[in-house]
């Protein structure tokens with residue numbers, strides 16, 4: 484039977500450790516602080532940011548939710564980021580993406596002080612990660628490594644195949660796996676005979692953004708499957724493609740009118756050695772790692 488890699492339990496353990504660190508810092512008169520910038524009213528972004536602010540409250544991290552209007556300009560956002568960079572009560576700055584089209588997202592992410600870049604998106608942190616220096620690593624990729632390590636899945640010497648090469652997930656997860664001494668192959672939309680490569684994977688990381696893209700035939704029996712994908716299914720046809728006959732999913736679908744599936748077809752789970760479910764896997768680690776990065780930033784900024 485494949486092992487289910489329980490994102491909820493791992494995220495809870497990380498949050499507990501972070502909470503202990505926050506309490507220890509409080510003893511020294513330090514309260515880590517996170518500024519969360521949420522522009523406009525994107526429903527998914529509002530849900531994500533609310534969860535992040537709530538996690539701060541649970542762990543004793545100070546949070547400041549800033550909500551500029553959807554009409555905000557790049558200049559106004561740059562001023563805001565400049566002010567947050569200068570604030571001593573703020574250790575981490577989170578700018579929830581996507582931003583409205585009129586805002587220059589790259590210019591804004593580049594304006595965040597690297598030592599407060601808890602999302603790990605600043606080129607300085609990307610460079611530090613590449614060159615193996617201490618860095619604030621992007622939260623979701625860092626969460627993938629936590630899942631593997633805390634589940635005692637060996638990484639060193641294993642062939643890790645990462646499908647996807649985004650700056651946010653694919654590239655940093657590949658680098659982190661490399662730093663853990665995996666042999667890493669990165670695949671993307673121009674990769675020839677993708678299945679022949681994914682079938683060589685001891686650890687297969689899917690960060691593609693396409694529902695159930697990795698089929699059972701693309702998986703080596705016994706491989707560890709790490710599914711970063713979050714894809715919402717809204718039609719009956721899509722639902723039936725993955726979950727026909729699944730009573731639990733059927734109930735969710737009936738209640739909410741949608742359900743989510745990862746980038747790995749759930750039919751592949753059965754031949755794996757271990758897998759992260761969707762939901763309940765990698766997704767839950769992102770906020771836990773954001774909290775960990777905020778505390779890390781607070782300590783690093785003070786030379787602790």
Ligand SMILES: NC(=O)c1ccc[n+]([C@@H]2O[C@H](COP(=O)([O-])OP(=O)(O)OC[C@H]3O[C@@H](n4cnc5c(N)ncnc54)[C@H](OP(=O)(O)O)[C@@H]3O)[C@@H](O)[C@H]2O)c1
Nearest residue numbers: 623647648649652671672690691692711712713765766769
């Ligand atoms: N908290 C979380 O759990 C979390 C966080 C971030 C993202 N996600 C999810 O992770 C998934 C990926 O996110 P992302 O931001 O990395 O997406 P992205 O920026 O759209 O990148 C997708 C990657 O997949 C590759 N790809 C697309 N079609 C392919 C194909 N047919 N064959 C092989 N590779 C293909 C693309 O290749 P090219 O580069 O050649 O175009 C690209 O590198 C999404 O489902 C997203 O929702 C989850």
